[in-house]
Amino acid sequence: MSAMREAAMNSKAWPFEEARRLVKRYEKAAPDKGYVLFETGYGPSGLPHIGTFGEVLRTTMVRRAFEVISDIPTKLICFSDDLDGMRKVPGNVPNQEMLAGYLQMPLTSVPDPFGTNESFGDHNNEMLRRFLDTFGFDYEFYSARDFYRSGQFDEILLRCAERYDDLMKIMLNSLRDERRETYSIFLPLHPETGRVLYVPMKKVDAKSGTVTFDDETGKEWT
Structure with missing residues:
Protein backbone atom coordinates (compact mmCIF):
# COMPACT_ATOMS: atom_id res chain seq x y z
CA MET A 1 0.00 0.00 0.00
CA SER A 2 1.39 3.39 -1.00
CA ALA A 3 1.93 6.11 1.57
CA MET A 4 -0.82 8.23 -0.02
CA ARG A 5 -3.34 5.39 0.06
CA GLU A 6 -2.45 4.57 3.65
CA ALA A 7 -2.93 8.21 4.65
CA ALA A 8 -6.25 8.31 2.79
CA MET A 9 -7.47 5.18 4.54
CA ASN A 10 -6.89 6.89 7.88
CA SER A 11 -7.96 10.41 6.98
CA LYS A 12 -10.85 11.94 8.93
CA ALA A 13 -11.71 14.35 6.11
CA TRP A 14 -15.32 13.75 5.07
CA PRO A 15 -14.59 12.95 1.37
CA PHE A 16 -12.38 10.07 2.46
CA GLU A 17 -14.92 8.90 5.03
CA GLU A 18 -17.57 8.75 2.31
CA ALA A 19 -15.13 7.09 -0.08
CA ARG A 20 -14.32 4.37 2.45
CA ARG A 21 -18.03 3.55 2.73
CA LEU A 22 -18.09 3.01 -1.02
CA VAL A 23 -15.00 0.83 -0.89
CA LYS A 24 -16.75 -1.43 1.63
CA ARG A 25 -19.73 -1.73 -0.69
CA TYR A 26 -17.50 -3.04 -3.47
CA GLU A 27 -14.83 -4.84 -1.45
CA LYS A 28 -15.78 -8.23 -2.95
CA ALA A 29 -16.04 -7.16 -6.57
CA ALA A 30 -16.45 -4.15 -8.82
CA PRO A 31 -19.93 -3.35 -10.19
CA ASP A 32 -21.02 -5.41 -13.19
CA LYS A 33 -20.66 -2.36 -15.41
CA GLY A 34 -16.97 -2.22 -14.50
CA TYR A 35 -16.91 1.18 -12.80
CA VAL A 36 -18.43 3.12 -9.91
CA LEU A 37 -20.86 5.76 -11.11
CA PHE A 38 -21.08 9.12 -9.36
CA GLU A 39 -23.96 11.42 -10.23
CA THR A 40 -24.93 15.00 -9.57
CA GLY A 41 -28.22 16.59 -10.58
CA TYR A 42 -29.08 20.05 -11.85
CA GLY A 43 -32.42 21.79 -12.27
CA PRO A 44 -31.96 24.46 -14.99
CA SER A 45 -34.85 26.63 -13.79
CA GLY A 46 -32.40 29.48 -13.25
CA LEU A 47 -28.87 30.50 -14.11
CA PRO A 48 -26.11 28.27 -12.68
CA HIS A 49 -24.58 29.70 -9.50
CA ILE A 50 -22.09 28.88 -6.75
CA GLY A 51 -24.50 26.33 -5.26
CA THR A 52 -24.60 24.48 -8.57
CA PHE A 53 -20.81 24.52 -8.64
CA GLY A 54 -20.73 23.17 -5.08
CA GLU A 55 -22.94 20.21 -5.98
CA VAL A 56 -20.50 19.05 -8.64
CA LEU A 57 -17.45 19.94 -6.56
CA ARG A 58 -18.52 17.91 -3.52
CA THR A 59 -19.32 14.88 -5.64
CA THR A 60 -15.96 15.21 -7.40
CA MET A 61 -14.15 15.41 -4.06
CA VAL A 62 -15.63 12.07 -2.99
CA ARG A 63 -14.87 10.60 -6.40
CA ARG A 64 -11.23 11.65 -6.25
CA ALA A 65 -10.93 10.35 -2.69
CA PHE A 66 -12.35 7.03 -3.85
CA GLU A 67 -9.81 6.86 -6.67
CA VAL A 68 -6.98 7.25 -4.16
CA ILE A 69 -8.06 4.23 -2.11
CA SER A 70 -9.53 2.01 -4.84
CA ASP A 71 -8.42 0.73 -8.25
CA ILE A 72 -11.99 0.51 -9.59
CA PRO A 73 -12.56 2.99 -12.44
CA THR A 74 -15.08 5.80 -11.94
CA LYS A 75 -17.37 8.04 -13.96
CA LEU A 76 -19.22 11.23 -13.06
CA ILE A 77 -22.56 12.12 -14.61
CA CYS A 78 -24.09 15.57 -14.44
CA PHE A 79 -27.81 15.13 -15.12
CA SER A 80 -30.04 18.06 -16.05
CA ASP A 81 -33.73 17.85 -15.11
CA ASP A 82 -34.59 20.09 -18.04
CA LEU A 83 -38.14 18.78 -18.44
CA ASP A 84 -39.10 20.29 -15.09
CA GLY A 85 -41.87 22.86 -15.32
CA MET A 86 -40.92 26.52 -14.90
CA ARG A 87 -42.68 27.35 -11.63
CA LYS A 88 -41.67 31.00 -11.49
CA VAL A 89 -39.83 33.57 -13.58
CA PRO A 90 -36.26 34.15 -12.32
CA GLY A 91 -35.61 37.74 -11.31
CA ASN A 92 -32.17 37.95 -12.94
CA VAL A 93 -33.06 37.34 -16.59
CA PRO A 94 -34.43 39.64 -19.34
CA ASN A 95 -37.84 39.45 -21.04
CA GLN A 96 -39.69 38.51 -17.87
CA GLU A 97 -43.09 39.46 -19.25
CA MET A 98 -42.59 37.03 -22.13
CA LEU A 99 -41.45 34.27 -19.77
CA ALA A 100 -44.52 34.73 -17.57
CA GLY A 101 -46.60 33.26 -20.37
CA TYR A 102 -44.71 29.98 -20.14
CA LEU A 103 -45.18 29.10 -16.47
CA GLN A 104 -45.37 25.32 -15.87
CA MET A 105 -44.00 24.62 -19.34
CA PRO A 106 -40.98 22.27 -19.53
CA LEU A 107 -37.80 24.33 -19.36
CA THR A 108 -36.72 23.08 -22.78
CA SER A 109 -40.03 24.36 -24.20
CA VAL A 110 -39.59 27.86 -22.74
CA PRO A 111 -38.03 30.37 -25.18
CA ASP A 112 -34.55 31.55 -24.29
CA PRO A 113 -34.93 35.11 -22.90
CA PHE A 114 -31.35 35.84 -23.97
CA GLY A 115 -32.03 34.80 -27.57
CA THR A 116 -28.91 32.66 -27.88
CA ASN A 117 -30.31 29.12 -27.60
CA GLU A 118 -33.37 27.15 -28.64
CA SER A 119 -34.82 27.26 -25.12
CA PHE A 120 -34.24 28.57 -21.61
CA GLY A 121 -33.30 25.05 -20.52
CA ASP A 122 -30.75 24.76 -23.33
CA HIS A 123 -29.29 28.15 -22.39
CA ASN A 124 -28.82 27.16 -18.76
CA ASN A 125 -27.46 23.73 -19.69
CA GLU A 126 -24.85 25.39 -21.89
CA MET A 127 -23.94 27.84 -19.13
CA LEU A 128 -23.48 24.98 -16.67
CA ARG A 129 -21.24 23.02 -19.03
CA ARG A 130 -19.15 26.10 -19.78
CA PHE A 131 -18.92 26.76 -16.04
CA LEU A 132 -17.72 23.22 -15.31
CA ASP A 133 -15.37 23.10 -18.30
CA THR A 134 -13.70 26.34 -17.18
CA PHE A 135 -12.68 24.65 -13.93
CA GLY A 136 -11.60 21.42 -15.61
CA PHE A 137 -14.23 19.06 -14.21
CA ASP A 138 -14.25 15.56 -15.69
CA TYR A 139 -17.89 14.62 -16.29
CA GLU A 140 -20.46 13.36 -18.77
CA PHE A 141 -23.52 15.54 -19.31
CA TYR A 142 -27.01 14.10 -19.81
CA SER A 143 -30.37 15.74 -20.41
CA ALA A 144 -33.75 14.49 -19.15
CA ARG A 145 -35.34 15.66 -22.40
CA ASP A 146 -32.96 13.51 -24.43
CA PHE A 147 -33.42 10.49 -22.17
CA TYR A 148 -37.22 10.63 -22.35
CA ARG A 149 -37.31 11.23 -26.10
CA SER A 150 -34.87 8.41 -26.84
CA GLY A 151 -36.77 5.92 -24.67
CA GLN A 152 -33.90 5.38 -22.25
CA PHE A 153 -36.30 5.82 -19.33
CA ASP A 154 -39.02 3.54 -20.73
CA GLU A 155 -37.98 0.42 -18.84
CA ILE A 156 -37.75 2.11 -15.44
CA LEU A 157 -41.00 4.02 -16.03
CA LEU A 158 -42.82 0.74 -16.63
CA ARG A 159 -41.26 -0.73 -13.50
CA CYS A 160 -42.48 2.30 -11.54
CA ALA A 161 -45.95 1.79 -12.99
Missing part, protein backbone atom coordinates in the same frame (compact mmCIF):
# COMPACT_ATOMS: atom_id res chain seq x y z
CA GLU A 162 -45.90 -1.84 -11.88
CA ARG A 163 -44.96 -0.82 -8.34
CA TYR A 164 -46.88 2.43 -8.27
CA ASP A 165 -48.85 1.76 -5.08
CA ASP A 166 -45.78 0.66 -3.13
CA LEU A 167 -43.79 3.69 -4.26
CA MET A 168 -46.64 6.04 -3.42
CA LYS A 169 -46.89 4.64 0.11
CA ILE A 170 -43.23 5.41 0.67
CA MET A 171 -43.45 8.92 -0.75
CA LEU A 172 -46.73 9.95 0.90
CA ASN A 173 -45.32 9.21 4.34
CA SER A 174 -42.80 12.01 3.83
CA LEU A 175 -45.28 14.67 2.68
CA ARG A 176 -47.59 17.11 4.40
CA ASP A 177 -51.33 16.55 4.18
CA GLU A 178 -51.98 19.27 1.59
CA ARG A 179 -49.25 17.94 -0.72
CA ARG A 180 -50.48 14.37 -0.43
CA GLU A 181 -53.76 15.32 -2.08
CA THR A 182 -52.12 16.17 -5.40
CA TYR A 183 -48.86 14.19 -5.30
CA SER A 184 -47.87 11.58 -7.85
CA ILE A 185 -44.54 10.08 -8.80
CA PHE A 186 -45.57 10.77 -12.40
CA LEU A 187 -45.83 14.34 -13.70
CA PRO A 188 -47.73 14.19 -16.99
CA LEU A 189 -47.52 16.77 -19.75
CA HIS A 190 -50.90 18.20 -20.69
CA PRO A 191 -51.79 16.75 -24.13
CA GLU A 192 -53.02 20.13 -25.40
CA THR A 193 -51.04 22.84 -23.62
CA GLY A 194 -47.80 20.91 -23.01
CA ARG A 195 -47.62 22.17 -19.43
CA VAL A 196 -46.29 20.01 -16.61
CA LEU A 197 -49.21 18.97 -14.40
CA TYR A 198 -49.03 18.38 -10.66
CA VAL A 199 -52.13 16.22 -10.31
CA PRO A 200 -52.93 12.82 -8.75
CA MET A 201 -53.30 9.77 -10.95
CA LYS A 202 -56.76 8.19 -11.25
CA LYS A 203 -55.38 5.03 -12.82
CA VAL A 204 -51.96 3.61 -13.62
CA ASP A 205 -51.92 0.74 -16.12
CA ALA A 206 -48.51 -0.91 -16.27
CA LYS A 207 -49.55 -3.35 -19.01
CA SER A 208 -50.56 -0.64 -21.46
CA GLY A 209 -47.99 1.85 -20.15
CA THR A 210 -50.60 4.55 -19.58
CA VAL A 211 -51.80 6.83 -16.80
CA THR A 212 -55.21 8.46 -16.38
CA PHE A 213 -55.68 11.83 -14.69
CA ASP A 214 -57.86 14.92 -14.59
CA ASP A 215 -56.43 18.29 -15.57
CA GLU A 216 -57.20 21.49 -13.64
CA THR A 217 -60.52 21.89 -15.47
CA GLY A 218 -61.66 18.39 -14.52
CA LYS A 219 -61.24 16.93 -17.99
CA GLU A 220 -59.99 13.35 -17.96
CA TRP A 221 -56.99 12.28 -20.02
CA THR A 222 -55.21 8.97 -20.62
Whole structure:
Protein backbone atom coordinates (compact mmCIF):
# COMPACT_ATOMS: atom_id res chain seq x y z
CA MET A 1 0.00 0.00 0.00
CA SER A 2 1.39 3.39 -1.00
CA ALA A 3 1.93 6.11 1.57
CA MET A 4 -0.82 8.23 -0.02
CA ARG A 5 -3.34 5.39 0.06
CA GLU A 6 -2.45 4.57 3.65
CA ALA A 7 -2.93 8.21 4.65
CA ALA A 8 -6.25 8.31 2.79
CA MET A 9 -7.47 5.18 4.54
CA ASN A 10 -6.89 6.89 7.88
CA SER A 11 -7.96 10.41 6.98
CA LYS A 12 -10.85 11.94 8.93
CA ALA A 13 -11.71 14.35 6.11
CA TRP A 14 -15.32 13.75 5.07
CA PRO A 15 -14.59 12.95 1.37
CA PHE A 16 -12.38 10.07 2.46
CA GLU A 17 -14.92 8.90 5.03
CA GLU A 18 -17.57 8.75 2.31
CA ALA A 19 -15.13 7.09 -0.08
CA ARG A 20 -14.32 4.37 2.45
CA ARG A 21 -18.03 3.55 2.73
CA LEU A 22 -18.09 3.01 -1.02
CA VAL A 23 -15.00 0.83 -0.89
CA LYS A 24 -16.75 -1.43 1.63
CA ARG A 25 -19.73 -1.73 -0.69
CA TYR A 26 -17.50 -3.04 -3.47
CA GLU A 27 -14.83 -4.84 -1.45
CA LYS A 28 -15.78 -8.23 -2.95
CA ALA A 29 -16.04 -7.16 -6.57
CA ALA A 30 -16.45 -4.15 -8.82
CA PRO A 31 -19.93 -3.35 -10.19
CA ASP A 32 -21.02 -5.41 -13.19
CA LYS A 33 -20.66 -2.36 -15.41
CA GLY A 34 -16.97 -2.22 -14.50
CA TYR A 35 -16.91 1.18 -12.80
CA VAL A 36 -18.43 3.12 -9.91
CA LEU A 37 -20.86 5.76 -11.11
CA PHE A 38 -21.08 9.12 -9.36
CA GLU A 39 -23.96 11.42 -10.23
CA THR A 40 -24.93 15.00 -9.57
CA GLY A 41 -28.22 16.59 -10.58
CA TYR A 42 -29.08 20.05 -11.85
CA GLY A 43 -32.42 21.79 -12.27
CA PRO A 44 -31.96 24.46 -14.99
CA SER A 45 -34.85 26.63 -13.79
CA GLY A 46 -32.40 29.48 -13.25
CA LEU A 47 -28.87 30.50 -14.11
CA PRO A 48 -26.11 28.27 -12.68
CA HIS A 49 -24.58 29.70 -9.50
CA ILE A 50 -22.09 28.88 -6.75
CA GLY A 51 -24.50 26.33 -5.26
CA THR A 52 -24.60 24.48 -8.57
CA PHE A 53 -20.81 24.52 -8.64
CA GLY A 54 -20.73 23.17 -5.08
CA GLU A 55 -22.94 20.21 -5.98
CA VAL A 56 -20.50 19.05 -8.64
CA LEU A 57 -17.45 19.94 -6.56
CA ARG A 58 -18.52 17.91 -3.52
CA THR A 59 -19.32 14.88 -5.64
CA THR A 60 -15.96 15.21 -7.40
CA MET A 61 -14.15 15.41 -4.06
CA VAL A 62 -15.63 12.07 -2.99
CA ARG A 63 -14.87 10.60 -6.40
CA ARG A 64 -11.23 11.65 -6.25
CA ALA A 65 -10.93 10.35 -2.69
CA PHE A 66 -12.35 7.03 -3.85
CA GLU A 67 -9.81 6.86 -6.67
CA VAL A 68 -6.98 7.25 -4.16
CA ILE A 69 -8.06 4.23 -2.11
CA SER A 70 -9.53 2.01 -4.84
CA ASP A 71 -8.42 0.73 -8.25
CA ILE A 72 -11.99 0.51 -9.59
CA PRO A 73 -12.56 2.99 -12.44
CA THR A 74 -15.08 5.80 -11.94
CA LYS A 75 -17.37 8.04 -13.96
CA LEU A 76 -19.22 11.23 -13.06
CA ILE A 77 -22.56 12.12 -14.61
CA CYS A 78 -24.09 15.57 -14.44
CA PHE A 79 -27.81 15.13 -15.12
CA SER A 80 -30.04 18.06 -16.05
CA ASP A 81 -33.73 17.85 -15.11
CA ASP A 82 -34.59 20.09 -18.04
CA LEU A 83 -38.14 18.78 -18.44
CA ASP A 84 -39.10 20.29 -15.09
CA GLY A 85 -41.87 22.86 -15.32
CA MET A 86 -40.92 26.52 -14.90
CA ARG A 87 -42.68 27.35 -11.63
CA LYS A 88 -41.67 31.00 -11.49
CA VAL A 89 -39.83 33.57 -13.58
CA PRO A 90 -36.26 34.15 -12.32
CA GLY A 91 -35.61 37.74 -11.31
CA ASN A 92 -32.17 37.95 -12.94
CA VAL A 93 -33.06 37.34 -16.59
CA PRO A 94 -34.43 39.64 -19.34
CA ASN A 95 -37.84 39.45 -21.04
CA GLN A 96 -39.69 38.51 -17.87
CA GLU A 97 -43.09 39.46 -19.25
CA MET A 98 -42.59 37.03 -22.13
CA LEU A 99 -41.45 34.27 -19.77
CA ALA A 100 -44.52 34.73 -17.57
CA GLY A 101 -46.60 33.26 -20.37
CA TYR A 102 -44.71 29.98 -20.14
CA LEU A 103 -45.18 29.10 -16.47
CA GLN A 104 -45.37 25.32 -15.87
CA MET A 105 -44.00 24.62 -19.34
CA PRO A 106 -40.98 22.27 -19.53
CA LEU A 107 -37.80 24.33 -19.36
CA THR A 108 -36.72 23.08 -22.78
CA SER A 109 -40.03 24.36 -24.20
CA VAL A 110 -39.59 27.86 -22.74
CA PRO A 111 -38.03 30.37 -25.18
CA ASP A 112 -34.55 31.55 -24.29
CA PRO A 113 -34.93 35.11 -22.90
CA PHE A 114 -31.35 35.84 -23.97
CA GLY A 115 -32.03 34.80 -27.57
CA THR A 116 -28.91 32.66 -27.88
CA ASN A 117 -30.31 29.12 -27.60
CA GLU A 118 -33.37 27.15 -28.64
CA SER A 119 -34.82 27.26 -25.12
CA PHE A 120 -34.24 28.57 -21.61
CA GLY A 121 -33.30 25.05 -20.52
CA ASP A 122 -30.75 24.76 -23.33
CA HIS A 123 -29.29 28.15 -22.39
CA ASN A 124 -28.82 27.16 -18.76
CA ASN A 125 -27.46 23.73 -19.69
CA GLU A 126 -24.85 25.39 -21.89
CA MET A 127 -23.94 27.84 -19.13
CA LEU A 128 -23.48 24.98 -16.67
CA ARG A 129 -21.24 23.02 -19.03
CA ARG A 130 -19.15 26.10 -19.78
CA PHE A 131 -18.92 26.76 -16.04
CA LEU A 132 -17.72 23.22 -15.31
CA ASP A 133 -15.37 23.10 -18.30
CA THR A 134 -13.70 26.34 -17.18
CA PHE A 135 -12.68 24.65 -13.93
CA GLY A 136 -11.60 21.42 -15.61
CA PHE A 137 -14.23 19.06 -14.21
CA ASP A 138 -14.25 15.56 -15.69
CA TYR A 139 -17.89 14.62 -16.29
CA GLU A 140 -20.46 13.36 -18.77
CA PHE A 141 -23.52 15.54 -19.31
CA TYR A 142 -27.01 14.10 -19.81
CA SER A 143 -30.37 15.74 -20.41
CA ALA A 144 -33.75 14.49 -19.15
CA ARG A 145 -35.34 15.66 -22.40
CA ASP A 146 -32.96 13.51 -24.43
CA PHE A 147 -33.42 10.49 -22.17
CA TYR A 148 -37.22 10.63 -22.35
CA ARG A 149 -37.31 11.23 -26.10
CA SER A 150 -34.87 8.41 -26.84
CA GLY A 151 -36.77 5.92 -24.67
CA GLN A 152 -33.90 5.38 -22.25
CA PHE A 153 -36.30 5.82 -19.33
CA ASP A 154 -39.02 3.54 -20.73
CA GLU A 155 -37.98 0.42 -18.84
CA ILE A 156 -37.75 2.11 -15.44
CA LEU A 157 -41.00 4.02 -16.03
CA LEU A 158 -42.82 0.74 -16.63
CA ARG A 159 -41.26 -0.73 -13.50
CA CYS A 160 -42.48 2.30 -11.54
CA ALA A 161 -45.95 1.79 -12.99
CA GLU A 162 -45.90 -1.84 -11.88
CA ARG A 163 -44.96 -0.82 -8.34
CA TYR A 164 -46.88 2.43 -8.27
CA ASP A 165 -48.85 1.76 -5.08
CA ASP A 166 -45.78 0.66 -3.13
CA LEU A 167 -43.79 3.69 -4.26
CA MET A 168 -46.64 6.04 -3.42
CA LYS A 169 -46.89 4.64 0.11
CA ILE A 170 -43.23 5.41 0.67
CA MET A 171 -43.45 8.92 -0.75
CA LEU A 172 -46.73 9.95 0.90
CA ASN A 173 -45.32 9.21 4.34
CA SER A 174 -42.80 12.01 3.83
CA LEU A 175 -45.28 14.67 2.68
CA ARG A 176 -47.59 17.11 4.40
CA ASP A 177 -51.33 16.55 4.18
CA GLU A 178 -51.98 19.27 1.59
CA ARG A 179 -49.25 17.94 -0.72
CA ARG A 180 -50.48 14.37 -0.43
CA GLU A 181 -53.76 15.32 -2.08
CA THR A 182 -52.12 16.17 -5.40
CA TYR A 183 -48.86 14.19 -5.30
CA SER A 184 -47.87 11.58 -7.85
CA ILE A 185 -44.54 10.08 -8.80
CA PHE A 186 -45.57 10.77 -12.40
CA LEU A 187 -45.83 14.34 -13.70
CA PRO A 188 -47.73 14.19 -16.99
CA LEU A 189 -47.52 16.77 -19.75
CA HIS A 190 -50.90 18.20 -20.69
CA PRO A 191 -51.79 16.75 -24.13
CA GLU A 192 -53.02 20.13 -25.40
CA THR A 193 -51.04 22.84 -23.62
CA GLY A 194 -47.80 20.91 -23.01
CA ARG A 195 -47.62 22.17 -19.43
CA VAL A 196 -46.29 20.01 -16.61
CA LEU A 197 -49.21 18.97 -14.40
CA TYR A 198 -49.03 18.38 -10.66
CA VAL A 199 -52.13 16.22 -10.31
CA PRO A 200 -52.93 12.82 -8.75
CA MET A 201 -53.30 9.77 -10.95
CA LYS A 202 -56.76 8.19 -11.25
CA LYS A 203 -55.38 5.03 -12.82
CA VAL A 204 -51.96 3.61 -13.62
CA ASP A 205 -51.92 0.74 -16.12
CA ALA A 206 -48.51 -0.91 -16.27
CA LYS A 207 -49.55 -3.35 -19.01
CA SER A 208 -50.56 -0.64 -21.46
CA GLY A 209 -47.99 1.85 -20.15
CA THR A 210 -50.60 4.55 -19.58
CA VAL A 211 -51.80 6.83 -16.80
CA THR A 212 -55.21 8.46 -16.38
CA PHE A 213 -55.68 11.83 -14.69
CA ASP A 214 -57.86 14.92 -14.59
CA ASP A 215 -56.43 18.29 -15.57
CA GLU A 216 -57.20 21.49 -13.64
CA THR A 217 -60.52 21.89 -15.47
CA GLY A 218 -61.66 18.39 -14.52
CA LYS A 219 -61.24 16.93 -17.99
CA GLU A 220 -59.99 13.35 -17.96
CA TRP A 221 -56.99 12.28 -20.02
CA THR A 222 -55.21 8.97 -20.62
